[in-house]
Amino acid sequence: MAAADVMEQPEEIRASSYVGFDSITDQIKHRLVKRGFQFNVMVVGQTGLGKSTMINTIFASHLIDSKGRFEADEPIRQTTEIVTNSHVITENGVKLRLNIVDTPGYGDQINNEGCWDPIVKYIKDQHSLYLRKELTAMRDKYILDTRIHCCLYFINPTGHGLRPVDVIVMKKLSEVVNVVPVIAKADSLTMDERLKFKKRIREELAYHSIKLFPFQSDEYDEDEEKENQMIRDMIPFAVVGSERNVILDGKSVRGRKNRWGVINIEDDKHCEFVYLRNFLTRTHLQDLIETTAQLHYEAFRSKQLLALKDASNRNAPSTTTQS
């Protein structure tokens, strides 16, 4: 946000000889690499849509197990549970601390009213935890960030449109977290069906004014804006996940093998997995983290502090945070 025009814009000058402060980027990089990054992602969707498989595929390692019901005598979950898994993966010396939040039981019951409440509560709880840590007098140097940076919402590949529960939940979630919708098990849709389905979903999302990441913002420059537009045209991503390798044309790739063909998930003509992976890890990772901090967290924070101020003004016993 540009500050109020109290000061004039300082004029840009060029130094007469090389000073060398451009090495600050390297210094920052060095410092950050030492510290490592923190990324928290949440997966939301009905049982059996391949959420756990997708996460394992994106990060190319077995991070979480499927929490489906496999035995007949296993009891059915009655509410949405929140299960967190933490891992640290390293690549080229860069350490990524990954927190994966799974939501087994979501949308599985016959009556799904309120199945999204535990999820929204969890997200807000993380914000409030961070706020509390920030507000203490003696706070840590680096506050452990457990706020959810990205929420992957898995859509059932019906080919028709969004279901009522999807619309409600996406609306609620998009107010507190970055939502990235994903069409699960996209290998059940032919190309035509896929296009029609996506178009239909985009129409419905626009109709219900659900704001998805990436958001419109003035901060992005041209190239970034073009990229964002491309992403927006592709959302929701139609993906297929697989942890197993199959042989295709003599090479071993991750894919699924049927009697009538072999799907190569890394082939962008088969499915959009590569786009999702690049979006999540290669291009927009930092953006996701920043937007969470600057947009969602700030909104939460201002609401909380205003509420605190109101409460203390009225001299009522203040309840610090509301979930």
Add this chain to the structure above:
Amino acid sequence: MRDAASSINGSANRAASLVSQQTYPASNIAPPQVSRKQLMGYVGFANLPNQVHRRSVRKGFQFTVMVVGESGLGKSTLINTLFSTPLYPAMELPPPSAEPPKTVAIESISADIEESDVRLRLTVVDTPGFGDFVNNDSSWKPILDSIEQRFDAYLDQENRVNRSKMVDNRVHACLYFIQPTGHALKPIDIEFMRRLHTRVNLIPIIAKADTMTDEEVTQFKARVLADIRYHNIQIFQAPTYENEDEETLAENEEIASRIPFAVVGSTTVVKTPDGRTVRGRAYPWGVIEVDNEEHCDFVKLRQMLIRTNMEELREHTNLVLYENWRTEKLIAMGVEQDQSVFKEVNPAAKQAEERAMHEAKLNKMEAEMKVVFAQKVMEKEAKLKQSEEELYARHREMKDALDKQRAELEDKKRRLESGRPLTPEKTNTRKKGFLRT
């Protein structure tokens, strides 16, 4: 004749040995003697099946199938594929601003289709909205109500005076579409099947099976069957007859082993990589053929539903499901079963029986009366004896009293004579009172 003990899978042997299995509840009439005879020439009743065939072809057949499942699982496409007719038009999605429906709707479409002079009136009942709401607590109620309503309508028709035109629109089969999650049945699946398996022939189907690999399909099928067994859900099992040939038996076994069927539906014709044109779905990575047994179980489903077991489904609906419903309903209305109508009536024997019964009754009455008489006599005697005893007792008492009086009187007389005053006064009055009463 309806044997009340016919079980779901036991209708097999009925036809063969109908006569010898008739039971006569509580009767002393012997069943008719059945003996096997050899034919010595050609009679011609082997033509009976042809006559039945001709009649049924003339009348035409009716078949009603219901499809249930969440939207987007390919129900309409599968129906169109099964019967190779565009029964359901392409789905028109309402715009996002349209109001979504609040309850499950029941819509039926009928079509008369003909093949080789055999006419079939096919009715498909669709259930849009099932499982699509946030709260699906009562999604099966409208469906169950519709099925029971059809049973009711048939029951009413049966009870009419003129029954020549009976229309059978009871649901003969229910195809239940399961989402291919790969895990196990969802709560809504289990609940629905538990509520409806006693009213309709349930045939579970795994929809959109092209998302699963071979081993996923086998595992999923095993889990679904385990779930079904665990909750004691009865799905339709094609009955096997012993007098069929090897080939048919093997075929039926194969069909039964593939339940629940993992199907893919498609009415579009595509070109396979090796140049053939088939019904199927074309993906960038391959083409799945609907009519290819290797690719999916569509062919088996079609065989079971149409080619081999359509009549079984109808029969089962009529003889077992409908009968159970009818029995429950009539018992609830207070109608009781009169067992005597099952006895065979032979007039002479009946008369003799009646006479014997009558005699027996009279004898019994006589004996009873005798007993009663004897009893009464005894009672009277006892009473008389008792009163006699009482009388004696009273007589004795009175006698004693009299004696006592006399003794007293003597005593007084003596006293008076000897001249003692005192008590005589009192005794005198007392004596008087006593004498007076």
